[in-house]
Amino acid sequence: MKTAIVTIGDEILIGQIVDTNSSWMAQKMTLAGFEIEEKVAIGDDAQQIKNTIDDVFQRVDVILMTGGLGPTKDDITKKTLCDYFGTSLVFDDTVLENINNVITNITSLNELTRNQAYVPMDCTVIQNKVGTAPITWFDYKDKVLVSLPGVPYEMKYVMECEIIPRLKAKYETVSYVNKVLIVGGYTESALAIHLTDFENDLPEGFGLAYLPSLGLMKLRLFVKGEHRRPELDAQVKKLEDLLGEAILAEKDISIEKILGEHLFEKGLTLATAESCTGGNIAHLITSVAGSSRYFKGSIVSYANEVKVNMLNVSQQSLDQFGAVSETIVIEMAKGVQKALNVDCAIAVSGIAGPDGGTDEKPVGTVWICTMYKNKCLSRKYQLGKYRESNIMRATNIGMLQLLEIL
């Protein structure tokens, strides 16, 4: 069974918003054992929607379609699907009842929201327990098309609780077995050279994918069919021998989760002192549920006076070495370790850009100090020209550098 994800919406098409839905859906579908053949994004245009369904149905069995189900005029998916499947809209009282349940605590029912209860006659209607747009499931010849809302949390809820279980009941799944390794300390090409023989010796059907991510490499080893798991395990063993301590984790988790698990297992606490990363390390660490068990907080010392007043950085050091210097990041790390009374600290000071660079310290110069009790590691990095990626890379490297001394 092959699946396509079709995203409807001018805002996605013209890039006004980033499409995070289709990635999430693809990931969940893949884990559930379904094969994603392609992802397509098109505009709010009835003819284009119909043409795309025709075209994509030539290659896949199931289309998961998101978007265009809002209450406003630019949302045309429901009506277009009626045209395509030759049916018409009818008012559905159970949908209205669901809408009334959903909006109870937020706002009162208005006419546009009430219109969400009109649904195509010839389809299976699935209630949206977290939003007002109902989900519609069309069985058409031997194919299936499901129309889902584009609001991320509504789509997620419905996919997990309704759509994936129903697809599993209808289709057999043959899943890939996968192993993801997070590897530190290699560039993509250096890692590939190190693994040349390993890759050439892989058994038939195996694949190895390299996914570079600011400062880290993700390796994904995969093969089709649960019965090949013992072979997969044997290959993973070979990778472990080849890569040793460079393997930071043996599952597809973020660096903030890897760090969090280390800290939690060892019963350690962490705080950060952030200048150029502006709170992003704290943000990522606290994006992990349960992070309060090891994370105490952060002093985001964007202004120098905050470094002095809150982190006890010396004004003399600032005058002598400048804020982006080894002395200052060490003082910042020690300062936050003491002020927040924690075992571990990450301190970052750098020039994210686009302004603020000098000949001596160009944009992208970042000092990072990590502390684990009395152990202290400070290092200078020369990152790139782009503010956004400098912030993200400094964030990842800061967490990696703490892992290094743990």
Added chain:
Amino acid sequence: MKTAIVTIGDEILIGQIVDTNSSWMAQKMTLAGFEIEEKVAIGDDAQQIKNTIDDVFQRVDVILMTGGLGPTKDDITKKTLCDYFGTSLVFDDTVLENINNVITNITSLNELTRNQAYVPMDCTVIQNKVGTAPITWFDYKDKVLVSLPGVPYEMKYVMECEIIPRLKAKYETVSYVNKVLIVGGYTESALAIHLTDFENDLPEGFGLAYLPSLGLMKLRLFVKGEHRRPELDAQVKKLEDLLGEAILAEKDISIEKILGEHLFEKGLTLATAESCTGGNIAHLITSVAGSSRYFKGSIVSYANEVKVNMLNVSQQSLDQFGAVSETIVIEMAKGVQKALNVDCAIAVSGIAGPDGGTDEKPVGTVWICTMYKNKCLSRKYQLGKYRESNIMRATNIGMLQLLEIL
């Protein structure tokens, strides 16, 4: 001239990474006056790549293709394009020279990286000044296919400096004229009802799109052709009369930029005291270049002891009211305002979930206090069940609530 963006890569297809490239490209192309017809993502599969080019070229004139240009085995785009266009790879010394320039400060040249200098014979090679994978431009019949690296900052650099200028030189552009308004205080359906007559009265060819974003609405009014700008301006004037102060900005900028501009214009400084948002407000505010002119820093007080020690929150209030309470956010706001010596403060304390909720304070309960000098506004919000969206919504609402009292 119609364009499609085709993304190559199993990792995008199976959702292991979010495709931010295609949104960025679509946005830049749209602003440059080109029309994006569709976006397609497919796997690292030679046959599928060739079929997709055939298929998509039936509908568009230009294909912008990203991904699959890395140095490792799973990167097959270059070879596949050679097959498709009936050409072969040749070694290009100028590409090697560029590679040597790029890698100078990072790592030494290895064999896989050197192989990046093999390029298809019958194409225009464009040097990648920030990475090792060259860009290839194929003129084919009356169509164009450009193959770009998938590494975001490489792709961005090349699109802005090379591809868009070359496309502009080759094709005429008819751009949409657009106006984006950021509107606060309305749900999507309430706003649509308020604007029903306005929408019905829009002149021929005009469109109005609603884009809800956690706590805010973006309205995009658009029409094709620069000559219709006076009409667009007249319609915007009508919207201004209808929406008044609910309009937070008249351009497509983020709430953190809106807030930053307000603060900068008024010469005010800001600090945040964050519990459940974990530094995300500080992160977003400092993601704006130049934010050091108004943002001094943040105390991320994830642990209660940090609230007491760094923000001078009283232990007695914590015991009596709990950390998620009006008393505590007010104390946090006043505490950070004093400690960091700023004009304005945003303080947030809440239960992001999934754990930590009680009957009295379920997951999603968030208290936010904003201060502008002596003016203080505190308010309770009941958000949803999802940690990620609770953090994002509390972040946006915090910034909005400060704008409200400025």
